[in-house]
Amino acid sequence: MSSEEKQLTLNLKVWRQKDGKDKGQMVDYTLEGVSTDSSFLEMMDQLNEKLVVENQDPVAFDHDCREGICGMCSLMINGQAHGPESETTTCQLHMRKFNDGDTVVIEPWRARAFPVVKDLMVDRSAFDEIIMAGGYVNVNTGNAQDANEILVPKEDADLAMDAAACIGCAACVASCKNASAMLFVSAKISQLALLPQGKLESDKRAQAMVEKMDELGFGNCTNEAECEASCPKGIDISNIARMNREYFKSAVVSKS
Amino acid sequence: MFERFLKVLTSSVIKKQLMGLTGLLLCGFLLTHLIGNFLIFVSPEAFNTYAYKLTSTPLIYVAEAVLMGIFLLHLGLAMVLTIENKKARPVGYYMKQPTGRGSTFASSTMPITGIVIGIFIVLHIIHFKFGAHYSVTYGDVEMRDLYRLIIEEFQNKAFAFGYIVSMAFIGVHISHGFWSAFQSLGFNHPKYTTVLRCLSTIYAITIFGGFSSLPIYCFLQGVQ
Numbered sequence: 001m002s003s004e005e006k007q008l009t010l011n012l013k014v015w016r017q018k019d020g021k022d023k024g025q026m027v028d029y030t031l032e033g034v035s036t037d038s039s040f041l042e043m044m045d046q047l048n049e050k051l052v053v054e055n056q057d058p059v060a061f062d063h064d065c066r067e068g069i070c071g072m073c074s075l076m077i078n079g080q081a082h083g084p085e086s087e088t089t090t091c092q093l094h095m096r097k098f099n100d101g102d103t104v105v106i107e108p109w110r111a112r113a114f115p116v117v118k119d120l121m122v123d124r125s126a127f128d129e130i131i132m133a134g135g136y137v138n139v140n141t142g143n144a145q146d147a148n149e150i151l152v153p154k155e156d157a158d159l160a161m162d163a164a165a166c167i168g169c170a171a172c173v174a175s176c177k178n179a180s181a182m183l184f185v186s187a188k189i190s191q192l193a194l195l196p197q198g199k200l201e202s203d204k205r206a207q208a209m210v211e212k213m214d215e216l217g218f219g220n221c222t223n224e225a226e227c228e229a230s231c232p233k234g235i236d237i238s239n240i241a242r243m244n245r246e247y248f249k250s251a252v253v254s255k256s
Numbered sequence: 257m258f259e260r261f262l263k264v265l266t267s268s269v270i271k272k273q274l275m276g277l278t279g280l281l282l283c284g285f286l287l288t289h290l291i292g293n294f295l296i297f298v299s300p301e302a303f304n305t306y307a308y309k310l311t312s313t314p315l316i317y318v319a320e321a322v323l324m325g326i327f328l329l330h331l332g333l334a335m336v337l338t339i340e341n342k343k344a345r346p347v348g349y350y351m352k353q354p355t356g357r358g359s360t361f362a363s364s365t366m367p368i369t370g371i372v373i374g375i376f377i378v379l380h381i382i383h384f385k386f387g388a389h390y391s392v393t394y395g396d397v398e399m400r401d402l403y404r405l406i407i408e409e410f411q412n413k414a415f416a417f418g419y420i421v422s423m424a425f426i427g428v429h430i431s432h433g434f435w436s437a438f439q440s441l442g443f444n445h446p447k448y449t450t451v452l453r454c455l456s457t458i459y460a461i462t463i464f465g466g467f468s469s470l471p472i473y474c475f476l477q478g479v480q
């Protein structure tokens with residue numbers, strides 16, 4: 001515990017919804033004794049412990065690694081995806097960013113393609129469907145190739161790595177006023193299109209993934225870059241431009 | 257084959273690209289329109305003769321039809337995209353705050369500025385193209401005295417002010433639309449994206465400033 005540790009009392013406004021069919025509503029809770037050293041999700045745990053003791057249903061929310069690497073955590077915190085801090089997932093957000101007596105509004109990601117399962121938990125399997133449509137490379141099985149058999153220019157490797165940093169948390173969709181998934185899809189298209197292994201199927205991939213994304217009911221990008229600003233991994237919208245190029249190229253050139 | 261073509265044409269990416277392309281073409285039109293209008297500063301004769309030459313070739317009908325087509329496509333796509341975007345989030349947020357690191361005033365008001373511009377264009381065409389028809393003769397050619405109409409119209413202060421405000425809306429719309437079109441068309445590179453963003457602002461200011469200078473000049477012309 002750090003020397004400046006303080007205890008906060010927070011007024012929480014949390015979205016409660018029994019299941020997919022329930023209408024749901026915001027519910028107010030007052031939570032005392034929140035340590036500034038705890039993480040946002042630990043604060044949620046503390047709320048849930050209190051609710052259990054009071055014989056109430058705990059708040060359902062998504063989380064897994066709590067290390068900022070798995071992309072499971074979500075939450076709109078005071079109207080911002082993953083809260084106010086840039087390049088930070090909710091699990092890495094700390095309560096020292098809040099003040100005593102603050103009102104904290106906590107909501108689930110909102111998008112037609114992400115139905116609420118319960119409370120703050122949404123079904124993000126639409127992202128899996130997009131990946132299944134083309135976010136992979138086909139390789140022959142057998143022995144692994146020699147590490148340096150396929151040469152990759154350093155710049156391309158770096159750009160591909162930047163795109164591959166995407167953890168698929170969907171903060172881009174949540175923060176976009178159009179609920180567009182273009183940052184996610186473009187990151188997945190880019191990480192493969194930039195590498196020789198992915199180039200072979202890049203035509204088909206761009207078509208399949210973009211069209212899947214459209215079919216699932218995500219909105220259209222209006223180039224406002226709120227996604228980039230909310231992305232915990234700092235994925236750049238230049239990936240979206242690359243996806244636009246890839247799609248156009250594939251639509252004009254592709255044989256399929 | 258046709259099915260494939262339709263699928264591509266109605267995909268989010270191509271719709272955005274068409275939106276950007278038509279937007280850029282309209283930007284180009286605005287610039288040539290502005291340069292033509294600057295002849296008002298030269299002389300009534302220069303301006304009237306320019307307008308006369310422009311409208312007396314039959315090609316003008318083709319040009320007008322193409323321009324109309326581009327405009328309607330831009331408008332139609334804007335409506336389709338906006339409706340789709342609204343549908344993509346049927347349940348809104350209780351609280352939503354911009355990060356301050358992404359969207360701008362211009363980017364978040366595109367549909368609103370667009371609607372105002374659309375209304376302006378209709379009024380603009382009614383007032384000038386279909387406005388009073390004065391005649392003037394230079395040498396032995398009789399032509400429309402558009403110059404006189406414009407000077408007269410801008411004597412109305414409210415009208416002149418409304419015109420300038422509309423130009424501000426166009427400026428705001430362009431300041432996001434110009435670079436945004438390049439992004440949609442796939443141009444984004446560390447080498448030139450900052451330049452494009454700057455160019456977007458410069459273009460917007462040029463269009464706003466250039467067109468706003470006209471009502472001010474015309475109003476002052478009538479005052480003397």
Ligand code: FES
Nearest residue numbers: 066070071073091
């Ligand atoms: S819980 Fe894994 S990234 Fe937050």
